Amino acid sequence: MALDEGKSVSRDAGTGALACETGVRERHLRETRQRIHLAALELAESRGCSAVTVSEVAAAAAVSRRTFFRYFRNKEDAVLAGHTRYYEAVQAHPLRVSSPADALAAIEAVGDAVLAEDAQPDLAEHRRIQALIAGDPAIRSYAVAQDRDIADVLRDRLAELMPGQPMNELELIADLGVTTWRHGWVRWTGQPTGGQQESPADSHRAVRARLRDLVAGGA
Amino acid sequence: MALDEGKSVSRDAGTGALACETGVRERHLRETRQRIHLAALELAESRGCSAVTVSEVAAAAAVSRRTFFRYFRNKEDAVLAGHTRYYEAVQAHPLRVSSPADALAAIEAVGDAVLAEDAQPDLAEHRRIQALIAGDPAIRSYAVAQDRDIADVLRDRLAELMPGQPMNELELIADLGVTTWRHGWVRWTGQPTGGQQESPADSHRAVRARLRDLVAGGA
DNA sequence: GAAATACTGGCACTGTGTGCCACAATCTAC
DNA sequence: GTAGATTGTGGCACACAGTGCCAGTATTTC
Known part of the structure; x- marks a missing residue:
């Protein structure tokens, strides 16, 4: 090795x-x-x-x-060392989709599978990383580029499963999936300390629901 | 000067x-x-x-x-020299919003104002830039980071207009706005050459509509 | 246990990014 | 129109990032 x-x-x-x-x-x-x-x-x-x-x-x-x-x-790569885990996890889990209509949900299901596998992520460490992503321009740029890479993987997997669909559209779907994924972590790390903790899965679910509200114009 | x-x-x-x-x-x-x-x-x-x-x-x-x-x-900055225009334009146009329910639409209205001001963008040049963003990792990373900056500006402007709203939510809205903005350009540059050309404004409108479909699970 | 394999640090090099300075070109005020 | 002020330029030296290469060391393999 x-x-x-x-x-x-x-x-x-x-x-x-x-x-x-x-x-x-x-x-x-x-x-x-x-x-x-x-x-x-x-x-x-x-x-x-x-x-x-x-x-x-x-x-x-x-x-x-x-x-x-x-x-x-x-340096940025060293700081965000754990980020690679998700890049690889996204590729390892099955993606089941048959049409663009359910593509976003399918990506979210992959996210759920990744979360289910990640027994209990370290909240304190995630908080530290999120704080850096939010406040340090170099770290943020690197993180954003990594998200882009994850979105590309998802787009390409969608393209394999649905040949003939316009790539632009698949990329838009992948972008949405990655955006909600990222915001799920932002929400999870942003919850008040102490008391009953929301799980990452719950945080992600909440963000997905909120995204649909916001796009639909609901509040 | x-x-x-x-x-x-x-x-x-x-x-x-x-x-x-x-x-x-x-x-x-x-x-x-x-x-x-x-x-x-x-x-x-x-x-x-x-x-x-x-x-x-x-x-x-x-x-x-x-x-x-x-x-x-x-180097990346030199290649994407025209990108700065949008970063500045987004800050210069009025943003009118009263609640998260219509925040996405408000951001899209800013986009429309920017498009209306940009008399007739050079399709050939945009095509070259988009091709590089799609195919060159360094250019893409830089472009993605710039998009992040634009989203931050929008988030902060939303926060000023709607004090008390959770920043995470405003950031999610801004992300959606920037995602559709970017995809509007991707769509515009990706249209077939020759024949009747779709305008940038039309391309952006189409992407917005498609986004809503995809999120709602429609096709 | 010997040979093969893999890890480490040092070094030299190219390339990035920047402060500084002397010089040249343009602008401003009289 | 001219002198002085302002601004743009290139050269240079330097710190730092990133990498190929090599000798030495530690571990693995047979």
Whole structure:
């Protein structure tokens, strides 16, 4: 298993993977990646992503600059290390659709499947990421570009399932799906602290309903 | 009037500006900017934005690297030079809204005002830009980030007009508005060549209607 | 245990982005 | 019309991002 350099490969095997799949190297890769991610996150929070150099992140993570780039494309990628999970999850789940009429619902169903698989996301960490996305221009640009990539995947999958439909239309549907997906997370992280917590699935459901209201002109 | 360095200042005075506002400097600035833009556009088209260096763009435009950065933030900015126009136009037109129920329609009305002002956009040039946005990852990322900026402006304007509404919701509305705006251009540039041409306003109207269908589950 | 494989850091290099300065061109005020 | 003020330009040096390459080290494989 080679470290695929700078391609932001997800090492999401911290969830009870088989012991035979976890060697010294595997574990070391995972820990190093996490260490770099945390260093990037903390420095971006305290000083802003643009003001932090890769050298500083690498030093804080106790790796060289050269190694930093083996794990991540750039600083923003290191900060948003968990985002890759969703990019991959969206491709792994079945998408069942037969016409544009139910395409948005089909994408939302994929989102539900991803959420169902994600046992209990870390609210505090999501809050930190969302705060950065909202307040740091560099992080936001990178996040928005990643959302674009996710939308492209969905569009292409829709095109396979519904050949002959105009791509523009499929892209519009995918955009809507990704917009509500993103807003689901924004809503979930924005809920008041303490008390009864809304689940990510509930947050996403609420956003979907709201989207339909707003488009229909209801309030 | 100082050249505001690298801030992608629009010099959109080529449309019958008063002669007293056009000195040698003003004209030279405008021509230089356009020359850099065209050089960037052509090189990005032929070789891909990432493969082109700023030095090459500058050389093709007969300016120094240092001067390039006085006009544009980076290569992508130079390619998408005309995009700034919409960012500014969105802020200049009145936004009339009283409740979230009609917020999307209000944003669309701003779009209509911008379109009405833009006498006859250059279809060929828009086509070139859209092709690059669709096919060149660097250009696309930059364009998507710019769309995000436009959405932020709209969200903030909505917030001023409707104090007390949740920002998340206003942002969702702004996102929808910008998504349909962008798709209006995609549709307009994607129409078959020759024959009766659909106007940008018609393209935007069609996309808005289609969005409502798709969200409602109609086809 | 030896050989193969993979990870690491250092280095040199190209390219990006910017502050600074001297010089040239244009503008402004008298 | 001219001197002084203002603005645009290019060159330069520098910090930083990003990457190919290589030698050394650690782990895996047979």
